[in-house]
Amino acid sequence: AQTVTQSQPEMSVQEAETVTLSCTYDTSESDYYLFWYKQPPSRQMILVIRQEAYKQQNATENRFSVNFQKAAKSFSLKISDSQLGDAAMYFCAYRSWFTTRYNAGNMLTFGGGTRLMVKP
């Protein structure tokens, strides 16, 4: 079974600065997807960025980018020019592919989360 580990329970960053959140995972699969989700105080789970394992290029979405190290099974999230609205819980997630009797599909395995605080 896949496991996802986020070793930083809490992080803080000064507004306008850059912060990196760490995530490591364990898998025997060669093709998979990784995600970062943001959960603000509203509780809504919001997809921030995704990475396909077969793509060597790191994904980027505006101020958010990842450093995907497939051999090291590491998937960190970098937030540039941090804003007050970035304050939230951030979850790393791994997509597993599996089959049931009738269908095939995906399941997400989540890390324990990192609480990011942004100081004005």
Next chain:
Amino acid sequence: DADVTQTPRNRITKTGKRIMLECSQTKGHDRMYWYRQDPGLGLQLIYYSFDVKDINKGEISDGYSVSRQAQAKFSLSLESAIPNQTALYFCATSDSGRPNEQFFGPGTRLTVL
């Protein structure tokens, strides 16, 4: 309007009571999921349904049951609630044509006294 809705948003109940959490979606997705989130932990999968006739247990299904009444509706039941089921519950959906993203509802905070 939200694409994935959950009712109720908050619920307080007593030990032994039967509780149903409901999820509806207007995204037209065939796949639906129920997750549980405990403080300091990520989400854990309770049940998932790939279509109306295909329902499967997830990592932590003990004490829970589900019903897929229609493609758009997926309900989670606690037959006899206990305090350690106090948690935040999320419903999610995905499309079999685009299986690599799940869309989450706003969550239901359940407290069992």
